[in-house]
Amino acid sequence: MDRNVGRVLSVLDKLELTHNTLVIFTSDHGYNLGHHGIWHKGNAIWMLTRTPEKTWPNIQPNQRPNMFDTSLKLPTIVRWPGVVKPGSTIDRTVTNLDWFPTLCEIGQAKIDPTIIVRGRSIASLLKAEELNWDDSFYGEYNMRNGSKTAMRCYRTRDWKLMIDFANPGRGELYNLKNDPDETHDLFTSNQEAAKKARTELEAMLREKMRQLGDTEEKATSN
Numbered sequence: 001m002d003r004n005v006g007r008v009l010s011v012l013d014k015l016e017l018t019h020n021t022l023v024i025f026t027s028d029h030g031y032n033l034g035h036h037g038i039w040h041k042g043n044a045i046w047m048l049t050r051t052p053e054k055t056w057p058n059i060q061p062n063q064r065p066n067m068f069d070t071s072l073k074l075p076t077i078v079r080w081p082g083v084v085k086p087g088s089t090i091d092r093t094v095t096n097l098d099w100f101p102t103l104c105e106i107g108q109a110k111i112d113p114t115i116i117v118r119g120r121s122i123a124s125l126l127k128a129e130e131l132n133w134d135d136s137f138y139g140e141y142n143m144r145n146g147s148k149t150a151m152r153c154y155r156t157r158d159w160k161l162m163i164d165f166a167n168p169g170r171g172e173l174y175n176l177k178n179d180p181d182e183t184h185d186l187f188t189s190n191q192e193a194a195k196k197a198r199t200e201l202e203a204m205l206r207e208k209m210r211q212l213g214d215t216e217e218k219a220t221s222n
């Protein structure tokens with residue numbers, strides 16, 4: 001992968017296109033290589049010497065459906081000569097949905113106002129401009145291969161909540177500020193901070209579902 005990215009950049013140099021070419025390197029999902037004891041992404045399998053006993057009726061014992069940050073976060077590198085400062089880092093929450101409006105803005109292409117665009121342009125972030133930016137994130141992942149899940153999550157900079165509507169009672173809550181590796185599930189915790197975060201994030205999660213026309217019935221039926 002590294003070699004072939006280098007070959008692409010080398011061709012841009014030879015064609016003298018480097019100075020006015022925006023290069024984006026990214027992916028479509030993260031990957032677990034033993035993180036949390038699992039292998040693969042959101043439809044991960046256990047990598048343990050002993051597979052846990054079956055806990056949920058719709059989840060196979062060898063599978064570990066998840067929405068861990070290690071599954072959700074993507075590698076993303078942008079080279080934009082004269083705009084993005086080499087070696088700089090953008091510590092804000094963005095998604096792959098943002099690339100379409102971003103590239104349209106950069107290319108000065110107008111978006112048909114009748115088209116539903118879920119993402120938002122990150123051109124201002126790339127230009128290091130000061131602006132208010134909402135770092136909250138909503139995600140969903142349905143599994144229909146082996147196991148059945150209807151996972152929905154809502155994430156802020158400090159907390160993340162996941163609810164699996166296909167397996168009633170199954171959920172996860174992490175304090176990302178104190179536990180960025182998501183090792184301590186606080187979904188059933190009696191800590192006041194955890195209970196408060198769960199209530200607030202579930203309200204935001206369900207509001208996002210409402211906006212998208214998603215319901216528990218739809219989530220578990222498709």
